[in-house]
Amino acid sequence: MKYNSVFDIIGPVMIGPSSSHTAGAARIGKAARTLFGKSPKWAKIYLYESFAKTYKGHGTDFALAGGLLGFETDDTRMSNALNIAKERDFYIEFIEDSAAVDHPNTARIVLGNETDTLELVGVSIGGGKVEITELNGFELRLSGNHPAILIMHNDRFGAIASVTTILAKHQINIGHMEVNRKDVGKEALMVIEVDQNVDDDVLHELDNAEHIIQISKIVS
Amino acid sequence: MFRTVKELVEIAENENILISEVMIRQEMEVKEKTREEIYGEMEKNLQVMENAIEDALKGVESVTGLTGGDAVLIQNYMKEKTPLSGNLLLDAVSKAMGTNEVNAAMGTICATPTAGSAGCVPGTLFAVKNQLHPTREQMIRYLFTAGAFGFVVANNAFISGAAGGCQAEVGSAGAMASAAIVEMAGGTPQQSAEAFAMTLKNMLGLVCDPVAGLVEVPCVKRNAGGSSLAIVSADMALAGVTSRIPCDEVIGAMYRIGKQMPSSLRETGEGGLADTPTGRFLKDKLFGITS
Numbered sequence: 244m245k246y247n248s249v250f251d252i253i254g255p256v257m258i259g260p261s262s263s264h265t266a267g268a269a270r271i272g273k274a275a276r277t278l279f280g281k282s283p284k285w286a287k288i289y290l291y292e293s294f295a296k297t298y299k300g301h302g303t304d305f306a307l308a309g310g311l312l313g314f315e316t317d318d319t320r321m322s323n324a325l326n327i328a329k330e331r332d333f334y335i336e337f338i339e340d341s342a343a344v345d346h347p348n349t350a351r352i353v354l355g356n357e358t359d360t361l362e363l364v365g366v367s368i369g370g371g372k373v374e375i376t377e378l379n380g381f382e383l384r385l386s387g388n389h390p391a392i393l394i395m396h397n398d399r400f401g402a403i404a405s406v407t408t409i410l411a412k413h414q415i416n417i418g419h420m421e422v423n424r425k426d427v428g429k430e431a432l433m434v435i436e437v438d439q440n441v442d443d444d445v446l447h448e449l450d451n452a453e454h455i456i457q458i459s460k461i462v463s
Numbered sequence: 464m465f466r467t468v469k470e471l472v473e474i475a476e477n478e479n480i481l482i483s484e485v486m487i488r489q490e491m492e493v494k495e496k497t498r499e500e501i502y503g504e505m506e507k508n509l510q511v512m513e514n515a516i517e518d519a520l521k522g523v524e525s526v527t528g529l530t531g532g533d534a535v536l537i538q539n540y541m542k543e544k545t546p547l548s549g550n551l552l553l554d555a556v557s558k559a560m561g562t563n564e565v566n567a568a569m570g571t572i573c574a575t576p577t578a579g580s581a582g583c584v585p586g587t588l589f590a591v592k593n594q595l596h597p598t599r600e601q602m603i604r605y606l607f608t609a610g611a612f613g614f615v616v617a618n619n620a621f622i623s624g625a626a627g628g629c630q631a632e633v634g635s636a637g638a639m640a641s642a643a644i645v646e647m648a649g650g651t652p653q654q655s656a657e658a659f660a661m662t663l664k665n666m667l668g669l670v671c672d673p674v675a676g677l678v679e680v681p682c683v684k685r686n687a688g689g690s691s692l693a694i695v696s697a698d699m700a701l702a703g704v705t706s707r708i709p710c711d712e713v714i715g716a717m718y719r720i721g722k723q724m725p726s727s728l729r730e731t732g733e734g735g736l737a738d739t740p741t742g743r744f745l746k747d748k749l750f751g752i753t754s
Contacts, residue, residue: 244466244618245617245618246617246618247493248493248494249486249489249490249505249611249614250504250505250508251614251617252609252610252613252617252622253505253508253573253576253584253609253610253613254574254575255573256507256571256572256573256574257571257572257573257574258569258570258571259565259567259571259572259578260566260567260569260578260678261577261578261579262574262576262577262579262623263624263625263730264678265578266578292726293625293729293730296731296733297676297677297730299676299750300673300675300677300732300749300750301676301678302569319571321569322569346626347625347726347729347730347731348623348625367623368621368623369576369577369617369621369622369623369625369626369631370576370577370617370622371574
């Protein structure tokens, strides 16, 4: 089920005016910021369908910016987020894209700093709830209902085993897991939904495991 | 975990508990939290709703100037005249519109289930409160009952205007409020379901056509419609009126209608009221001719 909590329905507490276009947009931005793991210096944001048509009126632009700055949906600085980004030399560009997408409220965010970039597609499905459907070209279904670990790794035998062994050692139960790769032997993405939030020392251990390129986590 | 209204009502009847209690127990199980933690979280939402209404009744105005101040106009009218539709109903209308005026003015609100439809549930709650005199706990339960029904809609249809039109937003919100009013007034779980069905039936087909794409016109006044319908349906259900089409089938109809709606009528600001001469004029005035 897409929605698993009463607080998806009665909530979130947020700055108006739209749960899909403002609160949801902020959460997509925040997810991108969290997965990037540091402050981005620039972002290109592609908006589709309803997002593209109405983003100015709904404040989708400042909400995405607010999320990228790490703001929660009820942060009162939200409507000023574009100015705050400018003050912090964080350059954001919005592009209205007319391509067809599965869901009307879709945003593609490409963000980066001097050395790294990250690309993510987020969908605002209603009432402030979002799903991340693509990360760095990999399709995924991240509901945000549970904490998750995202692991970029090389497509080699033993990569998955080394990760699950570490999780088992720390008695962390896996609720859902998917593995996606671009091609045989190339980069791959492991998405692991777990039952409880994972400590940083476990992440550090995972980061040092064989064939692992990059680790990030999402707290539910 | 309940998936349908039928299952929700069955659990409540079999265990002889309220709809709100079914929702609370499910939330405790899913989130592995105590009753106190979940109550605390909902109490915060209730406080946000109460504060938003307070702000609205002091008078607010949106950045564009398109909305604001109507909640106050209605309150003044109620003091000076005898409203034809009755004080309770008009109080709910005023507080529902007020909540959405605060939302349009980029104030802090609680989405129920969305921001554009955030007026119906709190508007009715803080109006019905003056007649039913609930405890704070019963007011929190009101939100769990509304949430239980919204939970079914969100998982079987949609709750956003972009996905299913205004019927999915204000339709759901008004229907959720109906069900919660019935429980607070002492009705049965089945009567809550009947009230929900009757409100949503009257909202079927309602499109999402915001002028200039803003959550202002007609959203604020649609919350007036949703909240008044919520009270009327609740009274009908409490009187023993039932819906010939079962609640879950009404939700199914809402889903299929939403699927058939063209994108111009799903929160793109392109069709309906947005595409009237005045709607287009306002958009041009606010954003310039090029947009």
